[in-house]
Amino acid sequence: MSTVKKNKLKYSRILLKLSGEVLADRSRGECIDPKRLEFMAERVKRIHEMGVEVGIVLGGGNIFRGLSGTAKGVNRVTGDSMGMLATIINALAMMNALEAMGVPTRVMTSIEMPKLAEPFIQRRALRHFEKGRVVIFAGGTGNPYFSTDSAAALRASEIGADALLKATKVDGVYTADPEKDPTARKYGSLKFETALEKRLKVMDSAAFALCMDNGIPIVVFDFFDGDALERLVKGGRVGTVVS
DSSP, X not given: OOHHHHHTOSOSEEEEEEOGGGGOBGGGTBSSOHHHHHHHHHHHHHHHHTTOEEEEEEOOTTTOOHHHHHTTTOOHHHHHHHHHHHHHHHHHHHHHHHHXXXXXXXXXXXXXXXXXXXXXOHHHHHHHHHTTXXXXXXXXXXXXXXXXXXXXXXXXXXXXXXXXEEEESSSSOBSSOTTTOTTOOBOSEEOHHHHHHTTOOSSOHHHHHHHHHTTOOEEEEETTSTTHHHXXXXXXXXXXXXX
C-alpha cells in the first residue's frame, strides 16, 4: 500500500462498531439476512480497498441479548455468556461474506475457540493489519456485565485506532430521540465533557470513559447511508464526532 494513498485518509485505522440488530430482518423472521450482510460487507470492502485498516466489533442482539434474557429468568452471567457466543456467530457470518468478496479476513475472539477462531492477541492483530487483513473481534470482552460497546472501545484502544466509528440507524447524536421528538436537533460535533454533562446516549459509560481516557474520537453515523464510510475516512462531514 502506497504512502500517498494512506496520506489521503483522515482515519487510516478504524474500529467499526456494528449492531447485531442491523443484520436481522424481523419481517421475515431472519436473525441474519443475507442481503443486509452483503450490504454491510460491501461497504467494508470499499474502505479496505482505499487502504483503511479495519477492525470490526459486531453486537449479538439479533440472536440473543444478555440483558433481555434476565427479564425472562436467565441468570445475568449466563445471559451475557450467551450474548457473547451470539457475537461469534455474527463474526463468522461477516467473515464469510467478506471473504466471498475477496477480502482477507480473520476472526479473533476473547473466548478460546481454536477450531473456529484465533484467540485475541494484540500483537497478532496488529500483524494482520500489516498484512492487509480485516480483523473481526468477537466474544465481547470475554467477561459478563460488559457490553459490545465496551469491547469496541477496548479493542480500539489496544489496536491504536484513529477513531471508533459507531454505525447506527440514525445519522448522528441528537438533543433527544429524533423518532419521538420532532424538535430534536443534531449535533455536528461534541466534546466528551458536553456529552457526559447532557447525558447523551453515545455509548455506555464504560466504553465512553475508555475512549475519553485514550483520546479516541467516536463518530456516530448512519450505516445505511450508502457512501458514508468512504466520506468519513477521507475526512468528510458525516454524522456526529465526539472528541
